[in-house]
Structures are given as structure tokens and as C-alpha cells.
Amino acid sequence: MDTRRPPSFRGVAFEVDSNSRPIGRRVQIDEYPLRDYASSEDLGAKARTFGLEALIVGDDYVERRNRFEDALEQPGPGELIHPSRGRLWVVLVSGDISESSSESGMVRYSLTFAEIGERPARTEATDTAAVAQTSAEAVGEVAAADFTKGFSIGGQPDWVLTEAGKLVGQAQDRFDTLASRLSGYGQPLNDFIARGKALRSGVLTLAGSPASLGTEVTGLIQGFRQLARTPGDALSLLKGLMTFGLGFDAPATTTSGRKRQAANQAAIIDLIETTAAAEAVRAAADLSFASYDEAVATRDALSDALEDLGLAAAEAGHDDAAQAIEDARLAISADINARGADLARLTTFTPVGVEPAVVIAYRLYGPANLEARELDIVSRNRIRHPGFVPAGLPLEVLNG
Template structure:
């Protein structure tokens, strides 16, 4: 098919005209940066340039004046319109500059029109949406408030036998010991050493409000935790340490929840007709359940806050964190009052939505096998052509001797 057979009749908004010639501009937007004392510039690509189409049109014939007026009306209509270009076909364009119409006695019975169009594009505004991270932090705050109120309602040692008070001190000290014996990652985010709290246990125990504030205030919060872990372990190892810390928090929460359930079972048995549990023993069990729930919920508040503020660069780790936190929130929900149950489930929904929404930004892991025992820096170059990613490989696989990566399957990021 000859090129003339491919030409299309030119129109704008359905008004026909003839085309004498055209030209257009296409390409990229480039910003050239030049620096003192450097011979080579840097050309920065800023994206595709706006396409411009310039057309020299003409209208001819006995009725060319009527055809001109229709074309002028189309050109003066607001908004973008459809241009059928002889060579480019159908385009959505806007008139860039006012059209110029020329008449001459020498060319009677016709007029020429200079047209300059640009592609119309689209008017796009940033889309409004909910901040899922903010919702998670709000849910964590509500959990702290509901947990504190629930604890104050249930815990009571005043005007009770000394054994009830002593049992509460023992339960509190046991909880502190459990945290103190946890991973070093947990200890790194504590605001106070556990021994300090144990030394003040007998002062804290009678004041339920002070106890709730103290337990919920065990940890540094939110971004300060993530920043402190990043400064301790560096960018490469911080992500894994954050993940390990959240895993340790959720594990501790489940342990405290189980202890609370055991104590609550004893307290509940006191209400049965055949129960031999004394009122003092029942209150001691209720206190133990309340304290363990308090510890558990403080772990969950911290875990939710960390999950929301930390980076999630690895898909597999992000999914595990999401599952660990939501499972721990579900576990704590099994034996709590209705108000606490509601905020726990709100926190669960917020964490699930927040992490799931960020999964698309996370890289997946893949398994490779180095061809021989070699340093991690060589493995990084072989895999990514980037020696700076050595620490990433060492951290992901917990390699103890980076100079000797074994010729065994290891995990690396897919990008």
C-alpha cells in the first residue's frame, strides 16, 4: 500500500480541512547539569516531553468562508478536542496558541490557517486515602487506654490479706524476670532495667493507675525504637533486628496471655457451687490474670507501634510479622473483657491492612547456590554487580564468617 493510501482526511472536532504541511516535536525532557572543573556534564532525564503538532491547513472552494467559520468555532470551543491528523491519526489535543488565519487576493477562493496543538494529557490530582499506619498507632493508643482501665477495674490488693499483696508482688516480679530473660533485642528497647522496677514493686502494687502506667511505659515507643535499632545495627542489619524484636514481643505476649488464662480459670472456679477456692485466693488469681494481661497488652502495643513505623523491605519477613502480630492479638482476645476485645480486634484489622498495603513495596526472596566457597562481597558482586550489598546477604542468612560463604543454598533478594 502506497503512503498516499494511508493518509486520513484531516478534521478537528469533526470539522474537515486540508493540510499543506505539518511538523511536530517529540522526545524527552532533559536537564543538563554542568559543574565547575569538570569536563563531562550530567544529563538528567525528566520524562517524556509534551508532544506538539503544528499544521498548515487550508480551506478552498466556493464555500470556503462557511468552512472557515465552522473551523474557527471548533477552535474557540473550550477544552480539548479530537484531531484526526493525516499522518498520525486520531489524537486528543488542545490548541496551544491562537490559530492564525490568512487571506490573499492572489489566492482568491481559499484561506490558510496556522494551527499549533499539544497533546491534551489528563488532569490528575493526588488521590486521598486513609493513613493505614496512623490507624494502627491510634489502635495501639486505644488498646493502652482500654487495657489500663480494665486493669484498674479488676486489680485490687487494698484491704485484702497480706498473702494477696505478696502474690501480686510475686506475679509482677515473675513478669519482670520473663522480660529480663528474653532476647537482647527486647532489652535494647526498654526504658528502665527490670531490676529497677522489681525494687519498686511494693510501692507500685497498691496504686493500680501507677502500675498500669509503669507497665505500658516499659518500652521506648514507635520511631524511637526503630531509630535506636538502626543506630545499633546499621541499615543492613536493622531490618532483621526489628523483625526479631517484633517476633520476641509477640512471643512474650502469648506467654503472658497463657498465664493470664490459667490464673483466670482459678478465679472463675471460685464462683462454682463446689469450689473450695477462698475469696482471698480468688482475688489473688484475678490479680494475677490482670497483671499478666497488662504485660501482654504492653507487648502488643509496642509490637503494633514498631510494625507501623519500621521498614518492610522483604516480602517474606513482612508477611511473617503481619501473621505474628495478628495471631498474638487474636490470642490475647480469647479471655479479655468486651471493651478490650473490641480494641484488640481494631488493632488487628489496622495492622493487617497496613502491612498488606505495603507488601507491594517489598522484595521477595529467592534461593541461589554460590558456585564455590567465597567471600560475601564476591557473592554480592556475582549476584547484583554491587559489592555494597554484601551486608544484606550476610544479614539475611546469618552468616557468621562473611569471608567464607558456603557453597550451599542461601537466600537473596530478588531485586
């Protein structure tokens, strides 16, 4: 079986235990009285079908199982990456699912696909990145609206304002920590830092206008995406803000003032986390991937983070936010699936002797783009001396 082609259906990966395919033609057999031999009529080629004994296995098998079964049950044809026959445009004809208590963490599938020909040409391609960007914008709008409705200091004791200011100060501490990773960005970074200082010093005044306070906090979070050198850098920074609320205990709600303090704390945390989620989706939609595996890892990590955030919003009764986050999760997953589908997969190569990276690149890929291939091997594996790649250590390389 050709393990250089990791199997998948509609972009969802699975493992294969075995595969089969019937062969032959459609033949009509005619038998007549008093004749010893039958005659046949060739009716053309049979539909090409493929049987796969598929597996979903691993600690995360439940989530992967659900995504795989969603893909199997979608109507219409889809793309199957067959382990030995490559890309096929197929429909699922039949399938059986089997789970056993003796095989924990595993589900088995007996699947039959029928090939229906070439994938039809698209007359109008969907700009999946643009769809994801639009969904991110909707998340940001809901975050701002929910904050304006949920935060208030009107008619409250002074200490309620003071506590809100302390929490915004803690948020700014986190912003400053992340901004320290943006060294060498010149005047734009200086302006960003100055804006943060203005928020810290003016928070007690801004708190009187929830919309103004929300705008300042949102602007700083958006600044991380705008300032970062690459979308990948931005995504790394923003994912840290998507869990800003971890570690904060909800205040006791024994008095009206404490209830307002708790509501304000929740509003500030939700604004930061949800705005960070919106900007993370924007960054991911701008991100280019070097391999299919990198795309899948990014998709899964971001999807999990968005799912957690959406569930928390739903539990808090913020239905609009929960729906917007779920829409963004589906949009960015579809975008990464579309852009990553044709990328090279990762595999491993183990040199049997010490040799230069350029020799390994030539052996794996031939003379085309040799310098770029060499650099990819060196950077991907953090090779200190490209002229002397150690023997016996598996290298992560692109497959094709």
C-alpha cells in the same frame, strides 16, 4: 510459568496450577438472505480476561483459605500479581471453589478475572502506619482501664497483697531477663533498670493505687520499644511478653480472698500481655522490611499472636479489649500489606562453582548498587568468607 512473580490477589498469596486467557476482538457477524458469505463489523477490543486454576495448600491452609476468600469477595477492583504477566488491576468475574476428601490440606479455585485498566491514581494516600499507631494507642488505653477496674486489695487479707506482689516480682524477673539483651545502651538503660528496681521494692505500696501500679508496669513495657536499637529488636522483645501468662495456674476460688487473688492475677497478666501487644503493633508500624517475604512473615506471626490474645480477651468477657486488639490486628496487617506490596520477593540461587559473592551479585543484578547487593547476599546467608561462596548450596537472594 514465571515463578519469579509469586501470585497474589489483594496482597494474599496463592499457588497456580495453570492459567489461560482467551484472545480476539469483539466482532459482530451479519448474515443476509441469498448471500453465501457473512460480513463482519469490528466493535473494538474484547475485555482482557484471565483464567487461573489456583491452589491453597499446606498445614495452614484453612487460615490462608479464609484470608484468600475474604480478598476475593471484597467489592471493587484489586491488584492481581499474575504468575507470568505481572501486576494487573482487575475485578473477579466468576469463581468456583472445590475441596476433596482425597486432597486433605488443599482447596482448589477456578477463577476468572477481567482487567479494567490502570490502577487509578490516589488523590489522598492513606497513612497506614499512622492508622496502626492510633489503633495501638487504643489498645494501651483499654489495657490500663481494665487493670484499674480489675485489680484491688481493698478490704482483703494481707496475703492477697503479698501474692499480688509476688506476681509483680515474677513479671519484673521477666523484664530483667529481657533487659539483659539490651547491653551497651548507657544511661537510658541504667534509668530503665533503676525503674524496675523501684517497682520491685515499692510494689506493696503501689498496689494500694491500681492506677499507679498500672502506670509503672506499663512504663516498663513501653521502655523496651523505646530503648531497643531497632523496631525489629523491640518487636522480638515484646512478643515474648505477649505470652507472659503461659504457665500460670489460676488460683482456686474457694473463698472470697481466693477469688480476689485470682482476679488480681488475671488483671496483672492481662495488663502485661495487652500492653506488650500495643507496643508490638507500634514497633511493627515503624519496621522497615528488606523483602516481601520478610514483611509477610512478620505480618502473619504478629497477626496470629494478636488473634490469640483477642480471643482470650473475648472469652474472659473483656469485650472492649477484644475489639481494640482486633482493630489493631487488622490495622497492622493492612499497613504491612501496603508497605510490603512492592518489595522484592525472595528466591534461591545455587552457584555451580566456588566464586566470590560480588560475582554472584553482578550475575544476578548487574553493576547497579553492587556493593549493597553483595552485602545483602553475605548477611542474608551468613557467608563466612565472601570471597569463596561454596558451590551447590542454595542461597536466599532478592528477586530484583
